[in-house]
Amino acid sequence: MTRILVVDDEGVLLKSLVEGLQELEPDWEIEATTKGAEALRWLAEKTYDVVVTDLRMPEVDGFSILAQLSHMEPTPTVIVMSAYLSPAAEKPLQEALVDRVLEKPFDLEELRGAIKTCLAENTRGTLEGISLPTVLQLLEMEQRTCTLEVQAGDRTGFVYFRGGKALDARAGDLSGDAALFELFSWSRPKVKITPFCPVRKHKLSGSITSLLLEAAKAADELDLPTVDTPAQSPPPALPLLPDLERFAKQVQQTLANFAEKHELPLGLVLSFPGEIVLHWPPDASLPEHETVVALLGLAPDLEPALPGAAAPVTLTHVEAERGHILAARVALAQESQPFPQTVVLVILVPPTSPAPLFREQLFRLCHAWASEAR
Amino acid sequence: MAIQDALQQLMQVEGYLASAVFSPTGEPLATHTANANFNMAEVGVLANNTLLNAQKASLEMGAGRGQLIHIEADRAHILARCVNEGKDPVKSEPGKAHYHMILLLANDNAIGMAKLRLNQVAESMAPELRS
Numbered sequence: 360m361t362r363i364l365v366v367d368d369e370g371v372l373l374k375s376l377v378e379g380l381q382e383l384e385p386d387w388e389i390e391a392t393t394k395g396a397e398a399l400r401w402l403a404e405k406t407y408d409v410v411v412t413d414l415r416m417p418e419v420d421g422f423s424i425l426a427q428l429s430h431m432e433p434t435p436t437v438i439v440m441s442a443y444l445s446p447a448a449e450k451p452l453q454e455a456l457v458d459r460v461l462e463k464p465f466d467l468e469e470l471r472g473a474i475k476t477c478l479a480e481n482t483r484g485t486l487e488g489i490s491l492p493t494v495l496q497l498l499e500m501e502q503r504t505c506t507l508e509v510q511a512g513d514r515t516g517f518v519y520f521r522g523g524k525a526l527d528a529r530a531g532d533l534s535g536d537a538a539l540f541e542l543f544s545w546s547r548p549k550v551k552i553t554p555f556c557p558v559r560k561h562k563l564s565g566s567i568t569s570l571l572l573e574a575a576k577a578a579d580e581l582d583l584p585t586v587d588t589p590a591q592s593p594p595p596a597l598p599l600l601p602d603l604e605r606f607a608k609q610v611q612q613t614l615a616n617f618a619e620k621h622e623l624p625l626g627l628v629l630s631f632p633g634e635i636v637l638h639w640p641p642d643a644s645l646p647e648h649e650t651v652v653a654l655l656g657l658a659p660d661l662e663p664a665l666p667g668a669a670a671p672v673t674l675t676h677v678e679a680e681r682g683h684i685l686a687a688r689v690a691l692a693q694e695s696q697p698f699p700q701t702v703v704l705v706i707l708v709p710p711t712s713p714a715p716l717f718r719e720q721l722f723r724l725c726h727a728w729a730s731e732a733r
Numbered sequence: 734m735a736i737q738d739a740l741q742q743l744m745q746v747e748g749y750l751a752s753a754v755f756s757p758t759g760e761p762l763a764t765h766t767a768n769a770n771f772n773m774a775e776v777g778v779l780a781n782n783t784l785l786n787a788q789k790a791s792l793e794m795g796a797g798r799g800q801l802i803h804i805e806a807d808r809a810h811i812l813a814r815c816v817n818e819g820k821d822p823v824k825s826e827p828g829k830a831h832y833h834m835i836l837l838l839a840n841d842n843a844i845g846m847a848k849l850r851l852n853q854v855a856e857s858m859a860p861e862l863r864s
Contacts, residue, residue: 370824415758504779522775625794650793656786657802659779665771665808674805677787680797684790707794722805 365391366398368416379467395419414441436477511545519558527562535562625707658688671729683714740765747843753777755833784813798822830859
């Protein structure tokens with residue numbers, strides 16, 4: 360029995376693919392999901408012969424799925440389907456990662472043929488796996504804005520991308536080029552992609568491609584291995600937010616008067632990349648992790664892309680059918696600090712309440728606190 | 734109304750800086766910029782991502798369908814509007830228009846009028862973008 364997993368956030372397309380394949384190949388056991396997170400769970404629990412995945416999906420995307428697949432042995436056959444894959448990205452995908460790349464729209468027979476061909480060839484056996492340089496190059500080519508968390512053993516590092524440009528890297532107490540070179544040396548790291556970039560300054564001296572070449576050249580000259588460097592001491596823990604509790608209390612106090620007059624169903628203070636630091640009312644039912652991730656995404660790091668001098672607060676107001684969501688992104692630290700501190704304050708406002716007043720209060724409060732913290 | 738004509742209409746809004754139309758999966762369909770001091774492609778992508786997250790968060794927090802967001806930064810105001818003729822707020826349906834329109838303003842002097850204008854122009858483009 361051939362076991363196949365199909366992942367695509369377009370539910371209608373997914374349903375038609377699965378139904379069509381099942382009709383043509385009744386012996387195949389096909390599972391499907393529109394959620395990347397669910398696919399990751401299934402991949403951890405079950406074994407598949409073939410994984411067919413879209414690349415661009417909300418939250419957990421195809422790159423994260425490819426990253427997880429690279430740690431599996433034996434690696435399943437991987438087919439990527441994408442509507443907007445750039446030619447530059449297609450090449451490394453095919454060379455290093457996947458067995459087939461299908462450009463949407465494709466017909467069912469094309470997918471069926473690709474699966475059968477891959478199964479028949481079965482040439483890969485154990486796939487080399489996705490390497491960190493390949494992931495970095497793909498993120499650069501696909502112009503992603505995200506934070507790449509890299510883990511190898513007890514070591515953790517980060518690479519920050521904005522619009523496909525790699526801005527900075529961190530590994531232990533290293534930053535910039537040195538950190539990136541350190542990350543290149545880690546063997547078979549696990550990578551996790553979060554769709555936010557808390558870094559603003561460009562500290563890397565070139566593009567990912569040019570830095571890769573430089574790293575390879577340096578390794579050649581020194582005759583040093585570029586992988587499997589012995590583990591170093593674990594990186595220091597991220598510095599704690601300086602006055603978060605105090606800020607949270609200020610927020611609570613400031614909004615208390617509003618809350619008396621207008622019932623506020625929920626308020627949250629979230630740290631990057633997704634811990635609920637404070638919530639009120641105390642007995643409120645808290646949102647699930649996926650919702651928290653979506654809420655963090657309401658606080659875009661737009662300031663660096665806008666003309667003029669940067670400011671520390673961005674506020675998003677969502678006008679919905681049954682209420683308003685206000686989300687303020689507050690950058691608490693100067694860029695020169697090792698880990699720029701970002702928190703997100705979220706308030707759910709009932710539709711009958713004066714959202715503009717809440718917004719004004721929130722904006723002023725966040726500005727005052729950011730100024731103080733800096 | 735053709736997409737470029739629609740974007741031209743938004744230029745009349747006070748404080749206009751730029752506008753763009755995106756597919757629901759984030760691909761830019763059209764862009765218009767009156768000020769070349771910033772990268773509208775990057776701002777548009779970030780605003781579009783924010784709209785996608787807003788729609789998801791709004792549904793999951795029980796606030797219902799969220800189709801308009803207002804991002805307030807120190808140096809600009811960004812309005813992002815989703816037009817989706819389908820029943821599912823975050824999915825596309827065959828034959829139904831589904832796209833996102835982004836409007837970037839230098840200030841909020843006429844933010845109410847800007848929202849009205851954006852709603853009007855965004856909805857007028859549906860026949861062009863119905864697939």
